[in-house]
Amino acid sequence: MKIIIQHNSMVPIYEQLVNQIKSLILEESLKENEPLPSVRVLAKEIRASALTVKKAYDLLEQEGFITTIHGKGSFVLSVNKHAKRENLLYSTQEELEQVIKKARQAGISKAELAELVAMILEEEEA
Template identity: 35%
Template sequence: MKILISNTSNLAIYEQIIRQIKDAVIAREIQEGEMLPSIRSLAKDLQISVITTKRAYEELEKEGLIYSVKGKGFYVTKQNMNMLKEKKVQMLEEELGKLAAEWKKAGLTKADMTDYIEVLFEEL
């Protein structure tokens, strides 16, 4: 699992970590029962505060995405993939709504946006 932190993102660093771990679980890059990097190890790798990493792990644990074993570390829980995907779709819908509003403010049409999205999908 590779986590990348962006200094230009509008998201807080701990939120970037949470999002990337969730995405990795949805994409099955991280499997049920797999151990995550330790809080200290991840903080060192990302060159961030241990407190930031701890906050991300605590939030993921509250959401039931991971669990901790005292003295051993954090592990991925068995997931309801449909629920995770639904949460991801909901988040993407919100982001798309914001983007659509920006396109409209820029004087672009729905057809312009649709054309652009089609081009992006072809490039993937």
């Protein structure tokens, strides 16, 4: 499992973890019943506190993405298609909001931003 944590980001580490693990589950890089690394192992890998990883796992469990079996570990749960689509729409919206914020800070107009998005979409379709 490849997790990249930006320690200098304004986004808390546990939130970065939750978002990345959710993405891996939703894009099916992590499959149903697949075990996640133990809290200690993942904490060591990402150079973070075990409590931070535990908090992320607890949130993922509350949201129905994983289950934790005492003494065995944490495992990926099945995600229904509707929930998957909703989650992807939500994360896309969040990312777009960040892009729009950056564009405004850079003085990019709505028209310029729309043109840029249209251009990128055309490139993706080719």
